[in-house]
Amino acid sequence: MAEEEKNPARQIIADYAQQHFRYFRTADGTVYAQKNAHPVARPIRSQGTSGSHRQELMVGMFTDGHGVFNGTALKEALDLIEALAMSQHVQPVHIRVAPGLDGATWLDLGRNDGQSVRIHPTGWHILTPDPGEVCWRRTQLTGELPLPAKDTDGKGVDLLLRLCNFANADTESLAIAWLIGCLGPSVPVPAPFLTGPQGAGKSTAGRMLVRIIEGMSGDLRRAPKDEENLIAAVAAGWVTALDNLSHLAPDLSDLMCCIVTGAETIKRALYTDGDVVRARYRRPLLLTGIDVGVIRPDLAERLLPLRLERPHVRRTEAELWTEFEQALPVILGSLLDLTVQVRAADADIPTDLRMADFAHLCAQLDAATGLATLNAYRTSLDDLNDDVIEGDLLAQTVLKHAATLTPGAEARMTSSEWLHCLTGLYSGDECRPLPKGWPTTGKVLSDRLKRLQPTLTARNVLIDWGREREARYIAMTRQPAPPRHQQNPLT
Numbered sequence: 001m002a003e004e005e006k007n008p009a010r011q012i013i014a015d016y017a018q019q020h021f022r023y024f025r026t027a028d029g030t031v032y033a034q035k036n037a038h039p040v041a042r043p044i045r046s047q048g049t050s051g052s053h054r055q056e057l058m059v060g061m062f063t064d065g066h067g068v069f070n071g072t073a074l075k076e077a078l079d080l081i082e083a084l085a086m087s088q089h090v091q092p093v094h095i096r097v098a099p100g101l102d103g104a105t106w107l108d109l110g111r112n113d114g115q116s117v118r119i120h121p122t123g124w125h126i127l128t129p130d131p132g133e134v135c136w137r138r139t140q141l142t143g144e145l146p147l148p149a150k151d152t153d154g155k156g157v158d159l160l161l162r163l164c165n166f167a168n169a170d171t172e173s174l175a176i177a178w179l180i181g182c183l184g185p186s187v188p189v190p191a192p193f194l195t196g197p198q199g200a201g202k203s204t205a206g207r208m209l210v211r212i213i214e215g216m217s218g219d220l221r222r223a224p225k226d227e228e229n230l231i232a233a234v235a236a237g238w239v240t241a242l243d244n245l246s247h248l249a250p251d252l253s254d255l256m257c258c259i260v261t262g263a264e265t266i267k268r269a270l271y272t273d274g275d276v277v278r279a280r281y282r283r284p285l286l287l288t289g290i291d292v293g294v295i296r297p298d299l300a301e302r303l304l305p306l307r308l309e310r311p312h313v314r315r316t317e318a319e320l321w322t323e324f325e326q327a328l329p330v331i332l333g334s335l336l337d338l339t340v341q342v343r344a345a346d347a348d349i350p351t352d353l354r355m356a357d358f359a360h361l362c363a364q365l366d367a368a369t370g371l372a373t374l375n376a377y378r379t380s381l382d383d384l385n386d387d388v389i390e391g392d393l394l395a396q397t398v399l400k401h402a403a404t405l406t407p408g409a410e411a412r413m414t415s416s417e418w419l420h421c422l423t424g425l426y427s428g429d430e431c432r433p434l435p436k437g438w439p440t441t442g443k444v445l446s447d448r449l450k451r452l453q454p455t456l457t458a459r460n461v462l463i464d465w466g467r468e469r470e471a472r473y474i475a476m477t478r479q480p481a482p483p484r485h486q487q488n489p490l491t
Contacts, residue, residue, distance in 0.1 A: 005144035006307055009073035016061055016079055016098055022131065023052075023085040026092055028278045031085040033057075039114045041093050041135040044078050044085075054078070072165025093137040095236035096213065101133055105185055108136045110144040117148065117336060119183060124336045125149075143215025150332035159327045160212070163320070164205040167196070167307040175209065177362050177373050180339050180357045181240060182213050182284045187357045188261050188305075191285035196308035202288040203243055205308055208324060210241045210286060210408055212332060216325055220288065220305075228267075234259055234283050245289035253299045259285050260302040281428035292390035297455045300384040301354040304377075320378040340411055341368040350374065353381070354454070383459045393435050395444075395452050397426045398476075402461040405478040412466075412473045415442030446474060 023044070033053040042053040054074060060311040062068055098106045100118060106129055108119040114128045114136070127148060149156070155177060166172045174192075181189035192209070194202040203220055218338045220243035234240045240259065262282030269273070276376040294301050295303070297490065316369035349356060362373040369447040389395045401422060405411055419442050423434065439445035446465070460479040465472065
């Protein structure tokens, strides 16, 4: 009797799998399979989708002459392998970008041969990463990028800016800074909000920015109607781009804040009573729209407004995208060249901005190129603060009251007293009706002021909370306006 006939089918499959694949688990307990000497890893539980490990294993055994096995044997073998892999070392998997050794980072080109770009302050190279250093996870959203061109002399950046309709040089430098930030796996970057008049090419520019990182298959999407679908889309790719936003509901605004700076969701695993599934995410986010209405202060600190203008000469879609696809290797090569220069540049870390990592990146970009990106970023945040104030009647009323205070003096009242004071100031002698959403209790007012605190601080109005004897109080202080060189040190 042949040796193969003495062994059960599941044993033959298990032996073949362990000879040709490496199995490991991630921190959340998911077991992945990685073909020997290949950086792409696939979850072994994935079934029925293109490129699953089950299909990979079946094709490999058939090609090597082991025949075709039934589903029961495959399931039993994979169950055994999964149990054995739970005792292996934990290793993370990454989508599109990953940290490497010696301060390097990696960019997955989405190619079948596993070739990727290693980015280091000393240069970038196209290599196949060692499976022990980087494990790539591929999904249906992982598009293929072309091999980036070498020795571009910065021509790619000029090509990109010529194809987009950015309103000015400040906007262009912020867009380039965001793209560089997308190549860093550990740097939270603000979400660009591409805005401008109708016909300014916001969707086209958004697609171009996304496709530099995600390949020509990357595209814009409509905002999902619920949190679960948006988180699923975010977890399956690197850059998430939402098109044509006209309104930001509070729940969506809060979720976008979490996507930009990172968060975790936990839900019950299907077909179980007690098991849970953890989903951690922090991804670059891109938005387009003419106007989204009222912007909440916490989201405003995480946005990067990029204004576009209408082009003077229109081009056909086919002509535009043909030129972009031909220029993409040069654009990507120039972006990688600039990323190397930026990471090698020394610059102080701004300590007064919420997104300090991105502000530091802007300062490094300025040091490497002589641009004024950090100055443009500060200006954009000032503009967003104005948008928040213009959309919030409570913020306008607080600033109106603060204008009556002596600079440096502190006014203390309970939350109920502040509510009575601000309500009277808004209503005035005409006793005009209060707007929808106006605070109805001192507690609601206190919570609203906590949300508005960073915006008011940017306008030199400090809000603080404290307690004396039996009562809590809210203190308001109007600070003297700092000299202009302190407000904007690069001017």
